[in-house]
Amino acid sequence: MGAYHEVSSVRLLSDIDHTGRTGGPMNDQATSTRAPRRLDDAIEVATQIAAAVRGIDLRRDGADSVTIRVGPSAWSATVVTRDALSIGGARTLIDRHPSGACLIVAHQISADAKDFLADHNERHPGRQWSWLDQRGELALHHGAAIGVVDRAGPAHRDPAPLPGGWRLAAPISGGPIRGRAGIGYGVALLLSPTRAPSIREVARRIGMSHGAVGTASLLLREYGLVRSDGRPQVPELFEAVAKVWQPPRVTPVRTVPSAAVAARLGAIGAADDDGWCIGGDNAALAWGAPVMSGGSRPWIWVPDLASARRAERALVVGSWDDHAAVIAVAPTPLVGTNRCPPPRPVPPEFLPTAHPVFLALELAQDPTRGREILAGWQPVETEFTRVW
């Protein structure tokens, strides 16, 4: 899983200085309560990509920094995360980070921003900017050392096909929901369709800026998916979220977690804490979905890439032909913070299930039986509103 593939070019220049550097500005996402996790994920992704390319190495060396090697040259860079970076954003970043090397990890970086950063690198050899545009480019710059990796597709896309109509998350440039803020805001509305949460509340819950969530909400309103009173237009909003409901990572593993292993990995906690939860057909059945599922291999949502990696190490990565469970990274942190004790036990019993809205989004990925099941599913629990 997670192999960085379709590398089309790697350029290494070895006549470089060997000074390197350490330290640098602090994490740029300091206002976000989920910033450390986002930073963890960014470093995780960048590390995976570099590991698949000969001649390049990238390792974490601090809370917000990595050591980058391109050929014989090595330097330390502060990692800065962004959802998207425009030329204006690039200018701001450079102003905020007046010294040292930085690595920007973003879901998308505009061509203008890249040109601006490259131009800046040429003019300021002591202030070097590298970037990972998760749509397809890792560019590492330090003095005369340049490592560029081009490829197609999302950074951590699995070359193997996925089951159940699933596709891995990829940046989206069109439609009413275009990123994590849009998914988070849309999901927050679906979870609370009669009392719309405030933008500030959603921003806090998904660890993103007020501005990003505000922009996402405007887009949903433009498409008519949020009504004038702030409540969601259903089932249209559900369908819009279902279209982009894609996990960043899905891994078959060879063992089902025991309670002890799950506890050690930080999977178990209060239902509104971050943690693991059970998805899949058996969970949907427990909540009254008219689904009959043969087999009992649990589908387990984990909150982030770092949790997934820990789980994969503990449970041993398997293949789709030989696996006992599936570990999937949730498309939004709201999956892990809205876990529910099911009306009936679902193995592994020590974990709660995902909220029925998320179970419905899973079924919606299957255009045949999943949709048929969804059409016949009227949740029996009165505290949940059917939004599909």
Added chain:
Amino acid sequence: MSGDPVMILPHGSEFLLDAVRAVLATPGMSDVALVGGLAVTLHVAAAGDDHRATTDIDLVTASTTSPPEAVELLAAAHGSPPHPLQVAGVRVDLISTHPFAATTLDTLSDADQLFAISHRWAFEQAVPTQLATRGSPVVTVPVATVAGVVAAKSHALGYPTAVRRATKRAADLLDLFRLVDLYDRDGSLAAAIVAGPDELARRVATVAETELLTNPALAAHAMALASLAPISTDAVIDAVEPFVAGLRA
């Protein structure tokens, strides 16, 4: 019977067993056998794999020589309209079958011939099976064999209505493929169908070849949307080519 095979349904699906039990307990009800998606799921699960089905119950039965037919009997007994028929809150689709003779079949279209032959054969070959969930009483009901289910599914796949083709093609393709993939690795599934009624093997082979081998990439892509495990084009070819060859041997 204690010697009958046992199939375990997931916890929470007791309502399905209740519905099956209600059908079987209906006074005057003729013999039935379980076919369709639920039977596919039971067979796939018995082989250790995951599969998804709706909670409809598809049954085949023998047509009675005098009214009422089974569907009317069930409808009256359970206070449901005949279409859609609901028993204990579960939708039940019931197909009446007739003993067939070559002379009567000759008057039917290819589609109707496969329908008549496959469903009757699935009914006749069904094996009493104990269905149970953890901690609930078992119910014994004849379940169509894998060969019987594949034969019946071949009709659904090869000759669908326009609506069925638009909404259920991926699921029908997947049902057939999963059973072939799991149960024909030693050629025994094809052999069982070859041992069935005349022409059944040839007809099933034609459907499998047309729907799965003519464009295996398209079939794999369609099935992947409904599958709980990834499906590659190579896997389709590797499983279905020898199956078709076995049917034609």
